[in-house]
Amino acid sequence: MTATAHATTTAGRATAPVPPAAGTPVEAAARPRRGDAARNRERVLAAAREVFAVEGADAQMEHIARHAGVGVGTLYRNFPTKQALIAELGRQFLRDRAAVVEAALVAPDPAAAFEVLIRSTARDMAADTGLCHMFRDLPAEHGCVAEMAGLRSLTAGLLDRAQAVGAVRADLTVDDFEAIMTGLSAAITHAANWELFADMLLAGMRAPTT
Amino acid sequence: MTATAHATTTAGRATAPVPPAAGTPVEAAARPRRGDAARNRERVLAAAREVFAVEGADAQMEHIARHAGVGVGTLYRNFPTKQALIAELGRQFLRDRAAVVEAALVAPDPAAAFEVLIRSTARDMAADTGLCHMFRDLPAEHGCVAEMAGLRSLTAGLLDRAQAVGAVRADLTVDDFEAIMTGLSAAITHAANWELFADMLLAGMRAPTT
DNA sequence: ACGTAAGTGGAAGTCGAATTCCGGTTCCGA
DNA sequence: TCGGAACCGGAATTCGACTTCCACTTACGT
Numbered sequence: 122m123t124a125t126a127h128a129t130t131t132a133g134r135a136t137a138p139v140p141p142a143a144g145t146p147v148e149a150a151a152r153p154r155r156g157d158a159a160r161n162r163e164r165v166l167a168a169a170r171e172v173f174a175v176e177g178a179d180a181q182m183e184h185i186a187r188h189a190g191v192g193v194g195t196l197y198r199n200f201p202t203k204q205a206l207i208a209e210l211g212r213q214f215l216r217d218r219a220a221v222v223e224a225a226l227v228a229p230d231p232a233a234a235f236e237v238l239i240r241s242t243a244r245d246m247a248a249d250t251g252l253c254h255m256f257r258d259l260p261a262e263h264g265c266v267a268e269m270a271g272l273r274s275l276t277a278g279l280l281d282r283a284q285a286v287g288a289v290r291a292d293l294t295v296d297d298f299e300a301i302m303t304g305l306s307a308a309i310t311h312a313a314n315w316e317l318f319a320d321m322l323l324a325g326m327r328a329p330t331t
Numbered sequence: 332m333t334a335t336a337h338a339t340t341t342a343g344r345a346t347a348p349v350p351p352a353a354g355t356p357v358e359a360a361a362r363p364r365r366g367d368a369a370r371n372r373e374r375v376l377a378a379a380r381e382v383f384a385v386e387g388a389d390a391q392m393e394h395i396a397r398h399a400g401v402g403v404g405t406l407y408r409n410f411p412t413k414q415a416l417i418a419e420l421g422r423q424f425l426r427d428r429a430a431v432v433e434a435a436l437v438a439p440d441p442a443a444a445f446e447v448l449i450r451s452t453a454r455d456m457a458a459d460t461g462l463c464h465m466f467r468d469l470p471a472e473h474g475c476v477a478e479m480a481g482l483r484s485l486t487a488g489l490l491d492r493a494q495a496v497g498a499v500r501a502d503l504t505v506d507d508f509e510a511i512m513t514g515l516s517a518a519i520t521h522a523a524n525w526e527l528f529a530d531m532l533l534a535g536m537r538a539p540t541t
Numbered sequence: 542a543c544g545t546a547a548g549t550g551g552a553a554g555t556c557g558a559a560t561t562c563c564g565g566t567t568c569c570g571a
Numbered sequence: 572t573c574g575g576a577a578c579c580g581g582a583a584t585t586c587g588a589c590t591t592c593c594a595c596t597t598a599c600g601t
């Protein structure tokens with residue numbers, strides 16, 4: 122369950138080795154790495170997710186390496202620094218959330234979609250309190266800016282739709298909403314019954330009786 | 332306001348020096364410290380509060396010492412370890428909260444008292460996001476057990492009273508409530524308009540319309 | 542099957558921050 | 572006013588990570 126492979130952007134395993142050709146100039150284009158190297162990279166990411174989830178952001182690099190069954194050297198070849206590793210995890214995390222929100226965005230009934238999103242998010246949080254706790258403060262500072270922005274704009278859309286239908290009180294900015302989700306995450310981390318919290322949260326967000 | 336001196340258990344300043352006498356056996360009895368030393372202790376605590384509030388739990392000891400206008404040596408004479416310093420701050424923090432709850436507990440109208448408590452707590456959190464953020468996770472692990480228990484029992488009383496009057500949904504344990512307050516703290520840390528959050532929270536806690 | 546560039550492990554180097562130590566300085570009682 | 576125990580400051584020590592480095596293995600094209 123924790124494994125969220127996703128082999129995004131596919132693998133440029135084309136037949137053409139593209140030696141020192143004049144292909145994509147400076148971009149982070151394809152990198153025909155050796156098969157096992159790529160495999161190790163995934164292993165490291167998976168291990169990092171698990172270890173960080175349990176020990177928090179100050180888990181030791183060596184611990185992660187051991188958990189992945191590789192040496193620290195390998196770990197550092199894939200991620201030049203601890204921050205880089207965390208950032209990559211953060212990016213994946215945000216991309217996953219964005220996908221969920223995007224799905225809710227195209228659902229027919231805005232109100233229902235909104236409610237479902239809140240509940241499923243709460244469930245997800247309860248399922249992996251470790252990572253949630255870890256990313257509660259971190260992503261703001263380092264990389265992940267693009268992913269953050271993407272998620273936010275999607276969220277804004279969802280919120281708008283819900284407010285347009287009167288399902289959510291109109292005074293409630295995207296920033297407020299994000300803060301609230303952060304709060305939800307913190308609450309769930311401390312006491313795991315997400316169903317109750319999701320209920321209360323939805324009730325609280327409903328437009329106040331005029 | 333922040334100073335909580337409390338020269339407990341008085342000072343056994345009897346004429347007898349009590350050499351290797353059989354006075355108080357092993358207890359942490361009186362400690363007739365020198366005047367300036369006590370003063371410095373307070374200064375350190377105040378400085379620690381401020382610095383930790385700004386830089387978080389991983390602020391450097393030397394930074395705190397400098398802010399207090401003393402050397403690190405002095406700091407370590409009062410608190411044998413960084414943890415000890417943090418723990419003391421945590422204890423004071425919890426005692427303060429307990430005092431607030433206790434006040435609400437003796438108010439005439441349970442429902443109103445509950446609401447006022449939530450709102451004032453939210454305001455306090457917004458006023459000192461730094462310390463709230465710091466104690467959101469910490470106190471659980473280290474000392475502060477007694478203070479934690481005290482606060483919790485008071486909270487239980489308050490919650491009971493509010494539920495008895497039907498002001499708060501009956502299914503809501505003290506643990507849930509504490510988790511929710513943690514969540515509120517996190518939300519306020521990320522977006523400071525505590526009034527909105529307090530409103531929504533109160534709405535959410537209200538007993539659902541049957 | 543071979544050569545070699547890419548990849549690997551983990552010991553050793555670095556560095557930042559907590560904690561210790563001790564010569565000098567100050568309160569406080571007589 | 573004096574003596575000395577209590578206290579100070581902050582340089583030096585310790586300790587625990589992160590990160591670097593390099594001799595040794597592999598995967599993989601030919």
